[in-house]
Each structure stands twice: as structure tokens, then as C-alpha cells.
Amino acid sequence: MGKRHVLRHDEAIEIATPGDADALRVTGRPVPVPGHDQILVKIAYAGVNRPDVLQRRGAYAPPPGASDLPGLEASGEVVGIGAGVTRWRKGDKVTALLPGGGYAEYAVCNADHALAIPRGMDLREAACLPETAFTVWSNVVTRGGLQAGERFLVHGGTSGIGMMAIQIARALGARVWATAGSDEKCAAISKIGANAINYREEDFVEKVTAEGGADLILDMVGGSYISRNIRALANDGRLVMIAFLEGPKVEQNFAQIMVKRLTVTGSTLRPQSDTAKAEIAQVLRDRLWPLIESGAVNVTIDSEFALKDAADAHRRMESSGHIGKIVLKVSDD
Structure with a gap:
């Protein structure tokens, strides 16, 4: 067998050491490989959430096996499919609940934790849906x-x-x-x-x-x-x-x-089992997505930051001045 070529992120945000917003720094990482029942998503936008801030401070450790990079929700395009996945095809646009790793150009997630983008919603708005x-x-x-x-x-x-x-x-x-x-x-x-x-x-x-x-x-x-x-x-x-x-x-x-x-x-969401999260995703697909598509439920976006400016996004979150969601733009959608 020939030597395997390992793809790398051009840009990801890691927590250098627990601390204030300056603990977030740009780094390069290998692109994750989707395992069984997982998909690889090329991220367009990532939502910023309070648990990201807690993780940065050292108060909310990732669950075993999850990426150490922050980021619990993102939207983008499916570019890789692991064994056992039948729900998705390459090129599908999704919004996904992540166990971590959303502050990067690529992330993997359980295939059953991703949902199709609601009709009438763009990728920027859709990135702000899963965690909430x-x-x-x-x-x-x-x-x-x-x-x-x-x-x-x-x-x-x-x-x-x-x-x-x-x-x-x-x-x-x-x-x-x-x-x-x-x-x-x-x-x-x-x-x-x-x-x-x-x-x-x-x-x-x-x-x-x-x-x-x-x-x-x-x-x-x-x-x-x-x-x-x-x-x-x-x-x-x-x-x-x-x-x-x-x-x-x-x-x-x-x-x-x-x-x-x-x-x-x-309850807290992140430590729950893959099966429990998949069950919630199914309920959202059946009951919440129609409310979003009808216009009864919308996303309010407070502000957008480039991925490299994730520290500023965290400062905005910690100021408590925001109204609605804070989002990181990772790549062109």
C-alpha cells in the first residue's frame, strides 16, 4: 500500500491553554476522517455558544473521543461519508450538532445528528440552529x-x-x-x-x-x-x-x-449518548423543522466574525450585550 496522504486544515481554532479569550489561537490540524456512522462536513459557518466559553476556561471538558477544538454546531457541505451511512450523499448541505471541532474548516459528526437545511433558510442561519x-x-x-x-x-x-x-x-x-x-x-x-x-x-x-x-x-x-x-x-x-x-x-x-x-x-446536552441525540434530531425533523419552514420560528443573528477572530466572538459573548446568536464565518457558502 502506498503512503497515505493526510489532509490538513488551513485554519482551525484551538485552546492553547485554559484562560481568557486570548487563549484561542489559529492552528493547523489534520482533517478528521469519518468513522462508522459518521460524515465529514466542510464547514461554512459555526455557531458560538456559552459551552464554548466554558470549555475555553477549562470548565467544560470534551467527552471521550471528541475533538478538543471548540464548536458544537455548524453548517456546511457533506464531503466525506463513513461506513454504514445511507442518509447522506456527498454534496448535501446540512446543519449538524457536533461533539466538538466546529471552529475549523472540517468536522466529523454522527450522521444522525445532522439535518437538512430548512427550506428558506441559508447556511449562516442554519449554523445557529442545532445547539439551541x-x-x-x-x-x-x-x-x-x-x-x-x-x-x-x-x-x-x-x-x-x-x-x-x-x-x-x-x-x-x-x-x-x-x-x-x-x-x-x-x-x-x-x-x-x-x-x-x-x-x-x-x-x-x-x-x-x-x-x-x-x-x-x-x-x-x-x-x-x-x-x-x-x-x-x-x-x-x-x-x-x-x-x-x-x-x-x-x-x-x-x-x-x-x-x-x-x-x-x-439536563445537559453534550454528554448524552449518540442514540439520545439521534432521537432528538428525529423529533426536530418532524416537529420543529415545519415550524421553521412556515416562518413561525426564526433565527436572530447578533453578529458575525471571521474564524480567525474567534476570540472577538467570545468577547462579544462574555459581554452579554448580544441579542440572538453569534456566528463564525469559516468558508464561502
């Missing part, structure tokens, strides 16, 4: 059980997660409240159909309980919000935790949970 769509649907609809007519509260309303959650909840017929920290952000929340609560000026517990309390709360803040969320829930309400920007530890009186018959739960 998988997270929101699995936690708000599947785990949280949101139903039409229920009262739903989401914190961080102008984050990618928040804006996706608002739109999905509205499309399902729920009444929606969302918190944010400025008039500009509250205006953006109101524009997509939520009742905005400026947490710097108003008490979300008072606002929501005045309407009967929330049936479901999606929280990514934690810390002091945990006990306040429990007060804000209606009888038989559900609290779903997906992140802890204020920290995961708090002293809590569980009698309130018992008296109101509350459910407190949560």
Missing part, C-alpha cells in the same frame, strides 16, 4: 412537557436559547414571559411575542405570580434564581435547569416543592 434547537426542544417540550395555554417563563430571553424558547413556546400556544437586563433587550423579546421583564427594574416573581404563576420555567442562571423560580411556579409547575451562570449550589426549603407539588429537573 436540540437544547430547547428536549428541555421545554420533551422534559418540561409544555402544553398550549400554559404559562412559560424563560430567563436570558435574548440569548440564542432564550429567543428559540420564546418562539417555540409561542408556536405551541403557550403564554410566554422572558427576562432581560435592558430596554433594548426587552424590546427584542416583545417583538417576538413574549411579555418582557426587565430584571434590573422589576421582580419576575411578582410579575408572573400576579398572572397565576408559571407552569414551566426554563432557567440557565441558577444561584439566587433557584429559590425565586420555585416561588414563581404555580401548583404542579416544573422547573428545568440547563446552566448555572450564578452557580449550581443554593440552600433551598424543599417544603415549598412538596406543598406546590413541583417538579425540579434539568
